[in-house]
Amino acid sequence: MTNTQLLLDAGLVLAALGLLAHFTRRKQPAPYPPGPKGYPIIGNLLDMPTKLPWITYMQWGQKFGDIVHVNVVGEHVVVLNSAKQAAALLNKKSSITADRPTLEMASEQLGWKNALALTPYGHRFREYRKYFHMTMGTKSLVERHYDLMIEENRKFLRRVLHSKEDIGVEIRKNAGAIILKLAYGYYIDEDNDSIVHLVERAMDTLAAGTTPGAWFVDYFPFLRYLPSWVPGAGFKKQAKWMKELVSDMASVPYELTKQKIESNVELPPNLMSDCIDTKKLDADTEYHIKWAAASIYSGGADTTVSAIHSFILAITLYPEVQKRAQAEIDLVVGNDRFPTFEDRAQLPYIEAIVKEIFRWKPLAPTTLPHRMMEDVIHEGYLIPKGTSVFGNIWYAWAIFYDPEAYPNPEVFDPSRHVTETGEPTDGPNVYDVCFGYGRRICPGMHFADASVFIWCAMILAVYDVSKAVENGKPVEPVDAYTTGAVSHPKPFKYAIKPRSDKAERLILSLDS
Secondary structure: OOHHHHHHHHHHHHHHHHHHHHHHOOOOOOOOOOOOOOEOOOEOHHHOOOOOHHHHHHHHHHHHOOEEEEEEOOEEEEEEOOHHHHHHHHHOOHHHOOEOOOOHHHHHHOOHHHOHHHOOOOHHHHHHHHHHHHHHOOHHHHHHHHHHHHHHHHHHHHHHHHOOOOOHHHHHHHHHHHHHHHHHOOOOOOOOOHHHHHHHHHHHHHHHHOOOOOOHHHHOHHHHHOOOOOOOOOHHHHHHHHHHHHHHHHHHHHHHHHHHHHOOOOOOOOHHHHHOOHHHOOHHHHHHHHHHHHHHHHHHHHHHHHHHHHHHHHHHHOHHHHHHHHHHHHHHOOOOOOOOHHHHHHOHHHHHHHHHHHHHOOOOOOOOOEEOOOOEEEOOEEEOOOOEEEEOOOOEOOOOEOOOOOOOOOOOOHHHHEOOOOOEOOOOOHHHOOOOOHHHOOOOHHHHHHHHHHHHHHHHHHEEEEOOEEOOEEOOOOOOEOOOOOOOEOOOOOEEEEOOHHHHHHHHHHHO
């Protein structure tokens, strides 16, 4: 059976169901929001973007408004292109917008529904959130991990000095080291850590599984019932080994840490040690703790890597930002030590850089979709139960690129968040948006904010980042981003070196 025949058969079935629905449905209480006109049966399937969806959503917003509706093979999708509408629906109505739709490939075939990001709203979701809160739910709880962040960042600065390859490898290693220690109290092997490698490969499956339009099974779930050898079901072969990776990502470090806890091995503060009680560890509790710990990595490491790469790109493109930030550090901290969290209140421009990183290139440009748990009439439009709702954070007419809120929004400009005298400006609060909405807001937001702050401050204290030079000419970095649940800068060239001989000696002092 060919793919064409499969689609034809599916179309006939859907057509029959559509006719049945047409003659039996009741009159709608309100119209759907406006949106692009679709085709019979498949609706807007051919309109759905497979790359950089936030740009397509922006274009829809420019034409149809802040609330856009499309129908994809019978499934309703709504895109919110303004902060006002996102807050009104996803925050104020969070009791009925907290669910996640089932992404057939990522959720079911790969098993990512077990992790917090894609788990449905309900008991398991609340258990995960409870465990997260015990470890990092407040700023005071995050303070327990300050020493961890500083220790690993010092190692990172030393590895950058000795590195003979793209420091992106070191950025990813450092993020992995911090998150694995936070989740499991696990110390990585500096050279080639097997668990870091395992988790990175598993994270690649999340990016692949959530890529829009990549998998027919997301639009035609009946394909999951076909044998893998049938044309159109080849995804099952890929899903098999990818699902094994995802399962190992959760199980391997969990079992290792559980053995250490049972043997009374002393560990740094971590989620498993906070939550586990081996004397009362029933199967459900063990399952929840295992996947809550795995969710820290899947929710934290990749986003942190994206944030730091965006920071490197920003100060490469805007050297005046780096110059002002370093002047502030030199004034407050000096040049004979590294910045610490105690310095944060006296570093308002570094604080503004962190906010601008989250605004300029949002880590999750459209957020993962929320799912309506009830019908709702919103702004005079019907948004039916089961609708997938996206908040388009990224582009113009979208939340962070609204030129009325942020003049020249495409420019990386921390001064939009701070005055010359170091006082916060009166503009919109970035943190109200960048970490998500309602009951799906990121539970690690305080940790992420602290981690990005200290990482940026420590890099700026001892390193200069600049454009790479080839054949005597500076190379302009490419400002382009990938498609995925977490968006990363595409590879770009830059140069990084110690600011001075004294800065190099300070970095080298970490070897002693």
